[in-house]
Amino acid sequence: xxxxxxxxxxxxxxxxxxxxxxxxxxxxxxxxxxxxxxxxxxxxxxxxxxxxxxxxxxxxxxxxxxxxxxxxxxxxxxxxxxxxxxxxxxxxxxxxxxxxxxxxxxxxxxxxxxxxxxxxxxxxxxxxxxxxxxxxx
Numbered sequence: 001x002x003x004x005x006x007x008x009x010x011x012x013x014x015x016x017x018x019x020x021x022x023x024x025x026x027x028x029x030x031x032x033x034x035x036x037x038x039x040x041x042x043x044x045x046x047x048x049x050x051x052x053x054x055x056x057x058x059x060x061x062x063x064x065x066x067x068x069x070x071x072x073x074x075x076x077x078x079x080x081x082x083x084x085x086x087x088x089x090x091x092x093x094x095x096x097x098x099x100x101x102x103x104x105x106x107x108x109x110x111x112x113x114x115x116x117x118x119x120x121x122x123x124x125x126x127x128x129x130x131x132x133x134x135x136x137x
Contacts, residue, residue, distance in 0.1 A: 003100040004092070006032030008065055010083020010123070013075050028068040032082055033099035034058050034116060035074060045072055047099030048114065056112030057131045058094050061101075079120065080127050086119040101125075107136050 008031035027045035029035060034048040036059045045062070049055040060074035086092075087103070094114040095102040101116050115130040 007083035
């Protein structure tokens with residue numbers, strides 16, 4: 001498998017009763033990207049990357065696209081529609097490709113394991129982030 005292809009215009013949090021946590025910030029990113037808050041750069045959200053410990057730590061997934069300094073909404077847990085080819089029961093993690101999400105089995109040795117969540121349907125992921133801080137041996 002490869003990174004899932006997320007259609008930014010299809011990214012939606014589920015109904016209000018089950019959206020989980022949504023936080024605000026600023027960024028220059030696209031809806032559906034896995035992000036972390038960079039405390040050294042005005043707390044802007046930046047694209048996660050499984051190649052380095054600091055950027056592999058995920059704070060959530062972008063709900064909207066934004067240019068530098070524009071408001072961002074980030075889901076930290078709950079059900080997220082990504083409009084992509086999600087596999088039911090698959091564990092999804094931060095990819096080594098910045099901002100992308102991939103199946104856990106796609107991680108290579110030395111890449112950090114950050115669980116994003118589990119595929120619920122062909123288009124939704126149950127977001128429940130686990131920042132392990134551990135690289136795959």
